[in-house]
Amino acid sequence: MAYPLHDLLDDVLAGHRLTEEEAVRLLSTRGRDVWKIAAAADELRERKVGDVVTYVRNQNIHVTNICKNRCGFCGFGRRAGDPGAFRDDLDTVREKARIARDRDVTEICILSGVHPDYTLDSYIDLIRCVREEAPGVDIHTASPDEIAWAAERSGVSTEEALERLRDAGLGTLQGTAAEILVDDVRRVICPNKCDTATWVRVIKEAHRMGIRSTATIMYGSCESEADRARHLGILREIQDETGGFTELVPLSYLYENTPLYRQGLAPAGATGREDLLLFAVARLFLDNFDHIQISWGKVGTKMAELGLLAGGDDLGGTMFCDDVSVDAGAEDADYLDPSEMRRIAEDLGRTLRQRTTRYEIVASTTPN
Secondary structure, three states, X not given: OOOOHHHHHHHHHOOOOOXXXXXXXXXXXXXXXXXXXXXXXXXXHHHHHOOEEEEEOEEEEEEEOEOOOOOOOOOOOEOOOOOOOXXXXXXXXXXXXXXXXXXXXXXXXXXXXXXXXXXXHHHXXXXXXXXXXXXXXXXXEOOHHHHHHHHHHHOOOHHHHHHHHHHHOOOEEOOOOOOOOOHXXXXXXXXXXXXXXXXXXXXXXXXXXXXXXXXXXXXXXOOOHHXXXXXXXXXXXXXXXXXOEEEEXXXXXXXXXXXXXXXXXXXXXXXXXXXXXXXXXXXXXOOOOOOEEOOHHHHOHHHHHHHOOOOOXXXXXXXXXXXXXXXXXXXXXXXXXXHHHHHHHHHOOOEEEEEOOOOOEOOOOOOO
């Protein structure tokens, strides 16, 4: 028989490592007990990272929306001949990189669909041209799915692909394409993406090479609480082995313009209760992670502030554009001014600080 919630939370704060079964219990909580879980996560956040709220000054560069995967949860991807499909040439990518550089970003995220014609050289060319236009900026790009695809198309191992991308200027790897790391769920929401074992293998290879990455979870489509807990368990196991994750980025499913929702295969995204519990349980469960990002572009700024009271310590990036979220239905996901981030942090009695991709604090503390 499960023991009382307050005993479980007290044990976690005393150092008990949650089991996946206990995580399922917490993720399934309803009523005012939700606030107790959030409070415990907030206390643990304070112990681990203090009262600083961080953000990264970054810009997304979307280079193509043509994608072989066409995932059911995505409103961004197109086929090559579809209206609105695009693929930037390198001159256009260079111009976007120059704009990012002039905005004093420390991170450029190269984002794209997994173009069926892309090879490893395609990714190398993209990274090199951004590196030439924005030297010193962390180039944050390429999910494990993209690495696996580029390696297969070019007849090399994923380790060789990673080495060549690093040599071209790759800074950190995107821990995206994870969605839910349960293959029964992946077969429904992203059947054309790599399986769980491949995602895990590529992430571990990158970490062993010294390439750090984010970790993500895309929740709120058609997975169960047990699936969410299994996903967090896999991330914790990887972090135990490699220590290569910089943060967890929970990504709440944006449903409005996605095939899964329109076909009746998924609900209208996660509820606010589910958002708060995901943030909080991630903080309590992932005892080997320092940072939990609250993605304002996925949940909105008001829910993001609540997320900072439920275990979160980071607001993500300025982004300047987020076509993926906008195309899925998030109208205000393009840009968040650091002055508004500061307002959010100060409203909670906390201090906003700018960070790098690897969570080094930038010397200037004045949001710009």
